[in-house]
Amino acid sequence: MTETDSSSSPTDRSFEETLNRLEDIVEQLEDDPPSLEKALDTYEEGVALANDCLSRLDKAEQRVSELSIDGK
Structure with missing residues (x-):
């Protein structure tokens, strides 16, 4: 799992980087749920x-x- 710096703002990331971070979050919440506050x-x-996205x-x-x- 690649960890993207979560402190950078979404506008500083490319679409692909944003999507990858989102996938990382989903994986983290499914596979290794943190404490309630962190979750x-x-x-x-x-x-x-x-x-x-x-x-x-x-x-x-x-x-x-x-x-x-325009192309027509």
Whole structure:
């Protein structure tokens, strides 16, 4: 499991790095659950990362859509 620096902000990471960190969080919570407080903090980070990924995907989809319209 690759550990990405959790202190860097989501905007400093590429989409792939953000997704990898999110996968690490899911693995950690499933395989080696931490204390309740740590689990909540980790879950909160995961939700923020998931929202960031979804936002980036929405923007990418919009760009593809705009390019498709322009290409006609």
